[in-house]
Amino acid sequence: MKNNKFGQVTIFIIISLLLVVLSVGFFVFREGVTLKSSNNVDLPEINNFVEECLEKTTKEAIYFNFFHGGFYNLNKDFLIYKNAKFPVYFDEVSKMPSLEIIEEELSSYLEENIENCLDFSNFENQGYKIDSGKPFSEFEILEDKILIDLSYPLIVFKGESKVKFKDFSLNYDFDLYSKYKLVEEFIKIQEKNPSFFSLSYLTNLAFERDFTYEITPLGEKDLILTLIFSSDTQGEIPLAYSFALKMEEEE
Secondary structure (H helix, E strand, C coil), X not given: CCCCHHHHHHHHHHHHHHHHHHHHCCCCCCCCCCCCXXXXXXXXXXXXXXXXXXXXXXXXXXXXXXHCCCCCCCCCCEEEEXXXXXXXXXXXXXXXXXXXXXXXXXXXXXXXXXXHHCCCHHHHCXXXXXXXXXXXXXXXXXXXXXXXXXXXXEEEEECCEEEEEEEEEEEECCCCHHHHHHHHHHXXXXXXXXXXXXXXXXXXXXXXXCCEEEEEEECCCEEEEEEEECCCCCCCCCEEEEEEEECCCCC
């Protein structure tokens, strides 16, 4: 198995570039946010601001989690490379997480990080007073998109007016489902011959499904596999999906 040092560096450069891009602007597709208010006072600027943060943090969650095998909080069955944790997807048998776990991990990232974006100081300088509750979210990964429901109680005061915000939803045009199923297909093939890494199958799969991959050996048996999916959107950073495999010793 060839150790491609250039490839190993490349994937970490991709993640670093992603963080820079996300700090400059928001690059996701949206289809709208649902707003419920207690009266007829219209404060679209608050609504739009929360909407942008929901979109931005959703994208961050996808790129961060999938670089770590779909996990945000990874506490067991992982290998470490350059201080990053990668979940073990294969160790004689499949240990790949279910799609439901992937969704829960995305929710965990969103709930713990969205308030890093939600800085209401600019509105407070304009005379608003904003009280916020604890965010709660649910992800649903469908075949061609992701649905996100966010419950985030807000009470906005300005003068004698008061508006309540709570329920937001995002229809994110991003196909994670096919990428997850592709990895699932590869792991099933790997189970048929656990002593040998299925390199030829992976190479054919990459050609057929239009992705690239990088292999990082860890010792004589273990490895980190990263699948890199380019985007159809010009200027969009590729999605890196990384996970670990433990190979059996030959008898």
